[in-house]
Amino acid sequence: MPEAMVAASASDSTDRSAVQQVDVAVVGAGFAGLYILHRLRKAGFSAVGLDEANDVGGTWYWNRYPGARCDIQTVDYSYTFDPDLENAWTWSEKYATQPEILRYLGFIADRYDLHRDIRFGTKVTSATWDEAAQRWLLTTSNGATISCRDYIMATGCLSAPKPPEIDGVKDFGGEILFTGRWPHHDVDLRGKRVGVIGTGSSGIQAIPKIAEQAAHLTVFQRTPNFAMPAHNGPRTTDRVAQFEADRAAFREQARWSLAGVPIAQNTFYSWALSDAERRERFEKAWGEGDLVFILSQLWADQGNDVDGNTLVADLLREKVREIVKDPETAAALSPFDHPFGAKRPCLETNYYTTYNRDNVTLVNLRDEPIKAITSTGITTDRRTFDLDVIVFATGFDAMTGAIRAVHPITGRDGKSLSDVWKNGPQTYLGLTVAGFPNLFLITGPGSPSVLSNMAVSIEQHADWVVDRLIEMRDKGLTTIEATDAAQQGWARHMADCSALTLHRLANTWYTGANVPGKARGVMPYTGGVGPYRSICNEVVSRGMLGFRLTGPDGAEQCNDGEIVRLQPDVRLVLNMLAEMNLPPIESMGAQGARDFVTEFNKGRPPGRPVGEVLDGTIPGNERLRYRLYRPGTTGPHPIVVYFHGGGWVLGDEQSDDPFCRDMCRRTGMIFVSVGYRHAPEHRFPTAAEDGFAATRWISEHASHLGGIPGPVLVAGWSAGGNIAAVTCQLARDRGGPQISGQLLICPVTDCSFDRPSYAENAIGYFLTRSLMYWFWDIYCSPDDRTDPRVSPLRGELRGLPPAYVATAEFDPLRDEGIAYAEGLAAAGVPVEQLKGSGHFHSSYVMVDVIITGAACRAKMAEALRRFAGLPAAASDERARFERKPQPAEINAAAG
Ligand code: NA7
Secondary structure (H helix, E strand, C coil): CCCCCCCCCCHHHHCCCCEEEEEEEEECCCHHHHHHHHHHHHCCCCEEEECCCCCCCCHHHHCCCCCCECCCCCCCCCCCCCHHHHHHCCCCCCCCEHHHHHHHHHHHHHHCCCHHHEECCCCEEEEEEECCCCEEEEEECCCCEEEEEEEEECCCCCCCECCCCCCCHHHCCCEEEEHHHCCCCCCCCCCCEEEEECCCHHHHHHHHHHHHHCCEEEEEECCCCCEEECCCCCCCHHHHHHHHHCHHHHHHHHHHCCCCCCCCCCCCCHHHCCHHHHHHHHHHHHHHCCHHHHHHCCCCCCCCCHHHHHHHHHHHHHHHHHHCCCHHHHHHHCCCCCCECCECCEEECCHHHHCCCCCEEEEECCCCCEEEECCCEEEECCCEEECCEEEECCCECCCCHHHHHCCCEECHHHCEHHHHCCCCCCCECCCECCCCCCEEECCCCCCCHHHCCHHHHHHHHHHHHHHHHHHHHHHCCCEEEECHHHHHHHHHHHHHHHHCCCHHHCCCCCCCCCCCCCCCCCCCCCCCHHHHHHHHHHHHHCCCECEEEECHHHCEEEECCCCCCCCHHHHHHHHHHHHHCCCCHHHCHHHHHHHHHHHHHHCCCCCCCCCEEEEEEECCCCCEEEEEEECCCCCCECEEEEECCCCCCCCCCCCCHHHHHHHHHHHCCEEEEEECCCCCCCCCCHHHHHHHHHHHHHHHCCCCCCECCCCEEEEEECHHHHHHHHHHHHHHHCCCCCEEEEEEECCCCCCCCCCHHHHHCCCCCCCCHHHHHHHHHHHCCHHHCCCCCCCHHHCCCCCCCCEEEEEEEECCCHHHHHHHHHHHHHCCCCEEEEEEEEEECCCCCCCCCCCCHHHHHHHHHHHHHHHCCCCCCCCCCCHHHCCCCCHHHHHHHHC
């Protein structure tokens, strides 16, 4: 039963004296608002929709500039909640025009009879949480004040156009137009001199259309954007066939995908493809005319690795040079200041060819900034352009603008949302804000929103929110509010996700950089639609984790905590492993486990190229194999003797191949991975003695191996870290070899199993307590376990080489690694620690799978370089996007 005392209705909204009582108020009558109203009504809530516009449509109501279209294929950019609806509407084009999308939304409003619940032409002027009534009070520009229990902002992400920011706009004698507020009447640009400022998606769509009409078009471009052809036309047959083959599966795949479009993840790596193969994949993507496709299907490293990304960007720039005839214009149109995808790329139709027209001029504002708008046109540093019309395609105060700027929102204890967000938006799940009970944001900052197919994200948000309202009603609860801890945890998880992307290298509206003075930070959730959905579901299944819910008579429920503490890619990998339901390694027997690991490793990404990889053997009683990784630079190089992981039972000199390659590239040093002997065939102390013997031999043969004679370094992961640590102790005690530094990664250092990390991470993080017991049992009898050659923590720690000890938060071995580092420090050994938060035992060696491990490896590499007396490696990531290429260079590159 609706709790409202007065049913919402548009007709009574003109009575200013009455307070309209509803269960829920929803601002916005676009994709999100319409669906929410429909769901609320079906669930029996009374609701009112409010929109400043005079009809439904949201962003599609306002953005009616020439050429406006969606750039997610319309088969994807549709509601999916009602299978009958999918029969009732068929899009006419691959990318629908703004008028068609507006018709669709009108059709939806009619079909579900939504108009009657929406107050159009009505702005909310303030929203205040009434603590006593436990309700929101909304004042409006038109009609009755509203009292509602729940307040939902379905205001869209790109609804608040940016002000012009250029002096003199008021002086202009001609017509000023904004793409984001295009007039509803026909705009006749025939015979006019038109200037367009801005070359984002709106400008890129509008410019070719305006050029067809105008006498002359001058485009004022501050930053060139990546754009590729939309290849619009009738709906693509393959995509539609895929949809028609199994509609439900198609939609379900979209819901669990990264971008909300049913495209599988790609597992090709740029360095494993030839130039010709890369070009072939690129041409296919270029021909596809699909943003999600080209953003994800070229190679797996295109979105998170600057080198992989630059390969795409170069091919895109090549296309610009092919299409645009004037080399200087082509150079000016070639994006240079951001990685491809880090700023919203655009789909275009005739955009680049427009610059081959005689009536179009491109003004590069990087060379000649705008000085002012005058009564007759635009003046730059160098020239004056007389204009009849100026079109601002300058974008939006994105994501927060539509929430924060539209009206004051005052939450608990009189807190203003603007104040709370002054240093950037803070949310839990992008859906709620601590201190603002019963306020919900749809596609707000902190949700996948603009990095996804909005239609899919909107349905997920709306369903999640309305389902919670239903549950609360069923349980007699009346308020819901995020806790501070949950919100802080979400901010950290957001930052962890962003670190996986290249967004940090671009100034964009995603980060607030397009609005002067706005706080900076990646606002959308970059972890993907599917992972986000699973997190939202997990919040519920874990008893509304991170929310405080209250009801009448002091009823309260709060299960406080952070929903994701693992690094996002660690979470994905562990979930995947859990789904595989593998038998425990320790149940396979030693040989079975070795076969399993070999098989498992076949599926991992190939390691990156290094200068040379060669295999050899170390002579001696037992010939030990090794694999040497040499950098591509001129030698000789310092040598790192490396010991692989595998609990003294599993693995060989090749089993940490991607790690050795990666570290060889990062350090510029030779890595020699040693194939020491394993238990049960060779029990303690064979592995330790082999490690020591191999290090001595490598040190003695450094020149022969292409290394610098003198001290070597040692490194190892897990049991290999144990061998590296032990080798340092043996080398000190046995008069050499000289070791200049030790890198111990999640090392085994002690035979005690009672440190907290063993209990906290005993199961569920791949390396389990039971697996560690198994390794110990196979390698070492209980009587030997306190021997420093297997428990180096129990040995003498003075006089050892400087150490870098990396541990992982979710690793049973964490605390013994920390204890070793602390022990070394206490013994006067220079030691640095890396405590990888959110990481598990395998994080650092799962190269190109656990992408977040890369930043940690970069630190390890720096430590090794320091130990070897090398200067810090130059990190030029940002510098690569700071310099604008000159036309001459571009032409030279084009050959
Ligand atoms: P965008 O993508 O923010 O593009 C705005 C454009 O306007 C961009 O080229 C800006 O250059 C330019 N701009 C902004 N302010 C100025 C000033 N003051 N002077 C000169 N040029 C300026 O907005 P859109 O409307 O095109 O697209 C928004 C989203 O809608 C789009 O990403 C899709 O998701 C749909 P800058 O790059 O800041 O140097």
